[in-house]
Amino acid sequence: MRFEQLRAFFKLEAAAGILLIMTAAAAILLKNSPGAPFYAILLELPVSISAGEFKIAKPLVLWINDGLMAIFFLLIGLEVKREVLAGELSTREQLSLPMAGAIGGMVIPATVYVALSGGMGPYFNGWAIPAATDIAFALGIMALAGKRVPLSLKVLLTAIAVVDDLGAILIIAVFYTANLSVAALVGAIVCTIALVVLNFSGVRRITPYILIGVLAWVFVLKSGIHATLAGVATGLAIPMRGGTEPPKETPLEKLEHALHPWVAYGILPVFAFVNAGVPLLGLSTSDLAHPVSLGIALGLLLGKPLGVFGFSFVALKAGVAQLPNGANLRGIFGVGLLTGIGFTMSLFIGSLAFDGPEFANKVRLGILMGSVAAALLGFAVLKSLPEQEDS
DSSP states (O other): OOHHHHHHHHHHHHHHHHHHHHHHHHHHHHHTSTTHHHHHHHHTOEEEEEETTEEEEEEHHHIIIIIIHHHHHHHHHHHHHHHHHHSTTSSHHHHHHHHHHHHHHHHHHHHHHHHHHTTTSTTGGGTTGGGOOOHHHHHHHHHHTGGGSOHHHHHHHHHHHHHHHHHHHHHHHHHSOOSOOHHHHHHHHHHHHHHHHHHHTTOOOSHHHHHHHHHHHHHHHHHTSOTHHHHHHHHHHSOSSOSSSOOSSOHHHHHHHHHHHHIIIIIHHHHHHHHOOOOOTTOOHHHHTSHHHHHHHHIIIIIHHHHHHHHHHHHHHTTSSOOOTTOOHHHHHHHHHHTTOOHHHHHHHHHHHSOSSTTHHHHHHHHHHHHHHHHHHHHHHHHTSOOOSOO
């Protein structure tokens, strides 16, 4: 991204992060108010689409989690492709530090969770929940620290989150896949091949990709693989190059810029609203200390910063990575703390990790405890940095 584009991106993400905080707070307040029954009715509102023998029927919350979030993952696919081909992950020097940090930020939180939740016991399936980072929420908190945060740290946080998202996509595809329908899976593979053929054939119009992407979403939904992965596949297929006379924006950049405000100000706040509602009345010490809640909270609060900072420190000392301009180790630690804000992605993975309501509130409670604590500590560390001339 050019400097001006980075500025606009961070401004958008910071505002979106603040909006996420507000919608999550609204969901919690509603869940703990006399309006709680209406909140439950809204989530379970039946919505269906049918044509002849074909029918998709789901409660509203699943249309949001499986449908709207597919658009979010389409945006992730676009962002990952752009960053790898022409952005902050396009060279070995640029990739080394965020790659090291992101790997540590996935491995160590998962290890903390498994250790606290009893190993391979009944709670094991939640191991990936604290391995995620909510980039909008994290940049929103970072923005509150003002000019004390150099632009290079914002870029580093974004790059770590992009690698984090790629890891989350792989985790969902490999570990959170239900029983497969071979026929639907074949249909999804055919659609994916068609997307690749469009790209290699030089098709630059976005509409054919979106139409095939929607069909791929239906097949993936029916296949047992999580439907949001169709969004990722579609995003990766969108061309990064224009024609022989390149326009100012490539098809990928055009779609990314069009989707970003809708995702940031619409889809993610809606997702947060329907997934963040956790009953707080009557909470006991046993609820807070439950292996799932505690494992997630400490995975985010301790595992994330230790993993990101520890692996980054090793990469720096080994000479395979360099400190970004204007950054220091305290700033890297602050970034590590902010990656402990799992929120949106953690809620999403949590909805896949445990079926039914038995663990839903424990997952939400752990994510809220860990994310809020990580946000407060991360803000405190970054606020202690010396003020920058330019941020």
